[in-house]
Amino acid sequence: MTTTADTRTTPYLDLFARRGERSGEAESVRTRRREAIERFEAAGFPGRGNEEWRQTNIAPLLRAAVTEASSRAIEGQQAKRFLYPGCDRLVFVNGRFAPECSSAPEEVNAASLADLPAAGRVADVVAEHLGATVDGRASCSADAGVHPFAALNTALFDDGAVVEIPDGAVVERPIQVLWLSSPVEESGSVDRVEFSFPRLLVVAGENSQASIIETFASTGTGTAGYFVCPAGEFICRPGAVLHHTRLQADGKDAFHLGFQHAHLERSALFDSSSLAFGGGLVRNDAVALLDGEGSHCTLDGLYVVAGSQFVDNHMRVEHRQPHTTSHQLYKGVLDDRARSVFNGRIYVHKAAQKTDAKQTNRNLLLSKAALANSNPQLEIFADDVRCTHGSTIGRLDEDALFYLRARGLPRNEAYGMLVYAFARELVEKASFEPLRLRASLNGGPGGGGSR
Numbered sequence: 001m002t003t004t005a006d007t008r009t010t011p012y013l014d015l016f017a018r019r020g021e022r023s024g025e026a027e028s029v030r031t032r033r034r035e036a037i038e039r040f041e042a043a044g045f046p047g048r049g050n051e052e053w054r055q056t057n058i059a060p061l062l063r064a065a066v067t068e069a070s071s072r073a074i075e076g077q078q079a080k081r082f083l084y085p086g087c088d089r090l091v092f093v094n095g096r097f098a099p100e101c102s103s104a105p106e107e108v109n110a111a112s113l114a115d116l117p118a119a120g121r122v123a124d125v126v127a128e129h130l131g132a133t134v135d136g137r138a139s140c141s142a143d144a145g146v147h148p149f150a151a152l153n154t155a156l157f158d159d160g161a162v163v164e165i166p167d168g169a170v171v172e173r174p175i176q177v178l179w180l181s182s183p184v185e186e187s188g189s190v191d192r193v194e195f196s197f198p199r200l201l202v203v204a205g206e207n208s209q210a211s212i213i214e215t216f217a218s219t220g221t222g223t224a225g226y227f228v229c230p231a232g233e234f235i236c237r238p239g240a241v242l243h244h245t246r247l248q249a250d251g252k253d254a255f256h257l258g259f260q261h262a263h264l265e266r267s268a269l270f271d272s273s274s275l276a277f278g279g280g281l282v283r284n285d286a287v288a289l290l291d292g293e294g295s296h297c298t299l300d301g302l303y304v305v306a307g308s309q310f311v312d313n314h315m316r317v318e319h320r321q322p323h324t325t326s327h328q329l330y331k332g333v334l335d336d337r338a339r340s341v342f343n344g345r346i347y348v349h350k351a352a353q354k355t356d357a358k359q360t361n362r363n364l365l366l367s368k369a370a371l372a373n374s375n376p377q378l379e380i381f382a383d384d385v386r387c388t389h390g391s392t393i394g395r396l397d398e399d400a401l402f403y404l405r406a407r408g409l410p411r412n413e414a415y416g417m418l419v420y421a422f423a424r425e426l427v428e429k430a431s432f433e434p435l436r437l438r439a440s441l442n443g444g445p446g447g448g449g450s451r
Contacts, residue, residue, distance in 0.1 A: 008062045009044055013037070015068060016155055024118045032131030036154035039136040043146035052138065052145070055341045055373060056283050056312045061193070061227060061255045069094035069194040069226070072182045074101070074219060079180060082217050084435055087176040093219075094182055095196035095228075096159045101178075107171050108210070113199065114159040125164045130201050133261045134231045139287055139316050147285060150259040153197045153231035160199025163212065167205035167237070174211040174435075181250065182219040183226040191225075193255065198230040204240035204268075211243040213435060217278070218251040225253040225280075232260040236268035238292060243271045245430055250278040252307070259285045266292030266321075273429055274301035276311055283312040290317070290324040290352075301330040302426040305338040312341040315359075319352035319382075328359040331426055333419060334370035345377040346387060353382050359389040364422050366396065 046053035079101040088105035091098045097112035136151030179198045256279040288297040342361040363372035374391035404414035
């Protein structure tokens with residue numbers, strides 16, 4: 001544990017002090033900001049002695065000189081290559097809304113947090129929910145430790161997106177939320193990094209249906225270091241169906257440390273897919289709370305990393321009510337000296353009888369230097385459940401490679417076919433065709449990924 005004397009926390013604490021109280025912001029949100037910065041100040045950044053962060057080395061980020069990302073206007077062409085046709089969209093640059101590149105959907109209530117009116121339906125939604133679940137704690141439990149980056153986001157986000165889907169609404173077109181990082185310096189060094197705190201709140205009304213696509217990318221050449229620290233809150237009312245896809249294709253030297261929380265009420269469905277291709281040091285924490293009988297949650301993910309990339313996925317699914325189901329399938333493809341961590345936990349409360357939960361992590365290593373760590377976990381306090389977990393780590397099947405080459409395929413083509421076959425079910429899970437086509441390139445939008 002650190003104290004306020006730790007100079008690594010100083011830039012963030014100073015920024016909070018400089019900003020002060022925001023005019024027009026709901027008192028509930030102000031309170032949650034203050035509580036979050038207090039949690040961060042008390043806990044500081046995690047070290048290797050912290051079990052949850054033991055394998056995530058954030059020392060390169062803490063050594064860098066950090067500064068707040070500047071407000072920047074971008075040309076339409078810069079954003080266009082990251083946008084999907086057939087989508088409504090909200091575009092943010094360095095965490096701030098870019099209305100000139102956005103087209104808000106008509107069927108839902110969507111707004112920028114910075115431009116939110118002081119009163120009205122969306123303002124009420126924000127006052128009730130923003131920061132209520134992503135408040136700096138590491139999980140849903142009251143005695144949970146502090147997640148420093150979730151706390152930082154809640155305390156310091158300058159802008160963000162709120163999407164409220166009315167009861168009974170069926171939104172046909174996907175809603176894309178594009179988070180663009182546009183660092184000023186392109187020096188090829190990560191000694192200085194700019195930070196931003198994207199924030200997303202989605203409230204799916206009773207018996208509503210919608211799809212949200214989050215895209216993280218950079219307008220730069222991939223040589224500038226930056227730090228993006230996003231947080232998302234997803235509230236699924238009774239009977240709501242919410243599909244969420246998170247495509248992370250940051251620049252190769254980026255630090256990406258994100259946190260998302262989903263709260264499911266009775267008979268709600270939350271289906272989330274994470275596709276991670278970019279970034280140098282990446283960590284995604286996802287928490288799902290199944291708090292309504294009959295609710296269902298899917299957390300799937302694919303990470304494709306090479307070079308010296310590092311990606312860490314931390315999952316926690318809590319079953320609090322009976323007849324709830326959850327499925328997790330994460331796959332990783334690692335080449336060169338890349339490293340990955342998967343830490344998944346299914347927590348079944350005593351009242352959650354008839355729970356059905358499954359967790360699987362599979363990793364494909366393409367080089368002898370690549371390293372994958374997998375730690376699936378079950379904590380079960382109910383006695384009438386069906387829960388399974390497992391993980392595999394292996395290499396490409398040489399017999400299958402020989403079979404394809406024996407039929408005339410060049411080695412590189414045969415190699416690529418086998419790798420794609422391993423990842424295919426997660427790439428093709430994306431029902432929206434433009435997203436599926438870009439994800440299949442293993443480089444994310446605009447070729448911003450690692451391969």
